[in-house]
Amino acid sequence: xxxxxxxxxxxxxxxxxxxxxPARRRTGAGGPGGGRGDGSAAPVSALPGAQVPxxxxxxxxxxxxxxxxxxxVDADGSSxxxxxxxxxxxxxxxxxxxxxxxxxxxxxDEELTDQVLMSVLRPLADTYFRVEVKGIENIPSDGGALIVxxxxxxxxxxxxxxxxxxxxxxxxxxxxxLLAADLVFHLPVVNELARKAGHTLACxxxxxxxxxxxxxxxVMPEGFKGIGKPFGERYKLxxxxxxxxxxxxxxxxxxxxxCSIVGAEExxxxxxxxxxxxxxxxxxxxxxxxxFPWLGPLGALPLPTKWTIQFGEPIPTDGYPPEAAExxxxxxxxxxxxxxxxxxxxxxxxxxxxxxxx
Numbered sequence: 447x448x449x450x451x452x453x454x455x456x457x458x459x460x461x462x463x464x465x466x467x468p469a470r471r472r473t474g475a476g477g478p479g480g481g482r483g484d485g486s487a488a489p490v491s492a493l494p495g496a497q498v499p500x501x502x503x504x505x506x507x508x509x510x511x512x513x514x515x516x517x518x519v520d521a522d523g524s525s526x527x528x529x530x531x532x533x534x535x536x537x538x539x540x541x542x543x544x545x546x547x548x549x550x551x552x553x554x555d556e557e558l559t560d561q562v563l564m565s566v567l568r569p570l571a572d573t574y575f576r577v578e579v580k581g582i583e584n585i586p587s588d589g590g591a592l593i594v595x596x597x598x599x600x601x602x603x604x605x606x607x608x609x610x611x612x613x614x615x616x617x618x619x620x621x622x623x624l625l626a627a628d629l630v631f632h633l634p635v636v637n638e639l640a641r642k643a644g645h646t647l648a649c650x651x652x653x654x655x656x657x658x659x660x661x662x663x664x665v666m667p668e669g670f671k672g673i674g675k676p677f678g679e680r681y682k683l684x685x686x687x688x689x690x691x692x693x694x695x696x697x698x699x700x701x702x703x704x705c706s707i708v709g710a711e712e713x714x715x716x717x718x719x720x721x722x723x724x725x726x727x728x729x730x731x732x733x734x735x736x737x738f739p740w741l742g743p744l745g746a747l748p749l750p751t752k753w754t755i756q757f758g759e760p761i762p763t764d765g766y767p768p769e770a771a772e773x774x775x776x777x778x779x780x781x782x783x784x785x786x787x788x789x790x791x792x793x794x795x796x797x798x799x800x801x802x803x804x
Contacts, residue, residue, distance in 0.1 A: 552652070553641035556621065563643050564613055570603075571610040574750055575709060579611045581757035584703055587618040590657035591760065592695045593664045594784050595705035596683055596792065597672035600714035600733045602626075603748065604673075604707050608664060609643070611755045623656050624664045629730070650694050657698035664705075665691050674719070674731040680711035681796060683789050689777035692763075692784070696771040701760035704784050706791035709753030712802050714738070751802050754795050758787050 538561060541547045549555045571577045585591060595608060605624050612622040625648035631637045646652045648665065656663050666672065671684040695702050718734030738745030761784065770776055 549642075552623075552644070552646045552656075554623070554644040555642040556644075559621070559643050560613075563639070564610060567606055567610050568614065571607050571614075571753075574748075575607060575713075575753045577607055577611060577709075577753040577755060579615045579755050579757075581759075582611075582615045582617075584757045584760055585612065585616055585620060585662060586701065586760070587616075587620075588660065590660050590698055590700040591662050591703055592653075592657060592691060592698075592700050593622065593662060593703045593705050593757070594691060594788070595664065595666050596681075596707055596788055597666035597668040598675070598680065598707070599673060599710035599748075600716050600735070601748075602673060603713065604710040605664070605666065607710070607753060608705065608707065608755060612662060612664075620662050622664045623661045625653055627669060650690055653691070653694045654698050657694065657700040663700075667691055670730040674716070674733070676719075677711070677715040677717055681708070681792050683785055683792075686781050686785050689774075689781040692777045692780045693771045695763045696766055696777075697768075699764040701762050701764075702780070702784055703760045704758040704787040704791070706756050706758070706788050706795060707753065708755075708792060708795040708799060709751045709802075712751045713748035715749075749803075752799070752804055754799070756791055756795060758791055 538557070541557075547555065547557055585593070593608070593612075595604070598604060605626075609622045609624060612620055621644060623644045623646065626640055626645045627648060630640050630645065631647060646656070653663055653665070667686040667690075668684040669687075675682075675684060692702070714733060714735050716733045716735055720732040720734060724730065724732035735745065737747075761780065763780075766776070
């Protein structure tokens with residue numbers, strides 16, 4: 447296996463290499479003629495300016511409670527909820543077998559991601575790590591944006607939880623397209639799943655094209671330096687490289703959204719690194735934790751820490767001239783600004799945290 451590389455944003459090389467929610471039908475309050483067929487008097491018309499209650503008994507002011515109630519009715523077997531789910535599942539399988547589904551030029555399969563991959567990851571985020579999401583409104587509702595986050599945890603579960611956080615919490619149903627290191631695309635099975643989930647090689651050309659297509663792109667500039675750092679250096683950001691992600695955002699005119707993730711550092715406390723074994727296997731590091739490899743496969747189970755993901759205020763880039771992407775001093779200043787904002791938010795979240803697990 448070829449040596450893995452840290453996110454190659456500074457290389458100018460080229461890349462090698464949901465289903466929508468069904469609409470609910472709403473019926474009117476009366477028949478075609480507005481009267482009753484049983485001979486009783488027709489209902490009195492509402493006064494001007496008055497609101498007529500919906501036939502289901504849920505007014506528009508019911509808000510989330512109303513939507514939840516309607517969802518409960520739809521999920522009830524008596525109203526055909528289970529039949530629709532089964533029919534939808536069979537239709538999904540039929541499309542998979544016949545190949546009647548779409549993927550984009552990067553291999554992203556939105557339907558598979560929404561209906562399968564997110565369903566697998568969601569219990570891990572909601573129940574196991576109990577991820578709390580803050581500042582989701584800082585991610586724009588349309589157009590491209592670059593989310594820049596800290597990286598930690600020995601295994602890249604923080605990237606997957608970040609993807610679930612955006613997918614499940616953004617009011618505009620945005621999807622996060624993560625930029626991944628070379629190693630991800632050298633691993634069998636993982637390579638194919640990463641492509642299907644919307645991940646792509648972390649190079650400037652792919653990132654810029656995604657941003658110009660109006661996608662939300664996620665990058666973790668620390669790379670393997672962040673994810674493989676010792677437990678004693680937890681929540682201390684590593685170098686962010688030479689600012690390649692800033693240059694990409696400037697060229698695309700996309701805002702940069704700093705993101706701080708607390709909780710991932712403790713899932714696999716890395717107390718040692720078997721460097722010789724890592725070189726033999728072609729890995730950037732081989733972690734030694736209090737449970738791995740001593741407990742075998744059981745030692746690969748992450749600790750159930752409590753996570754918080756906070757999105758900071760976006761840093762606009764569309765006000766800079768086109769040549770700004772070539773200005774090293776500007777890239778250094780913006781990179782330092784993003785890094786300092788993430789680090790400051792990490793410290794603030796750590797002070798607010800009650801404990802690692804609660």
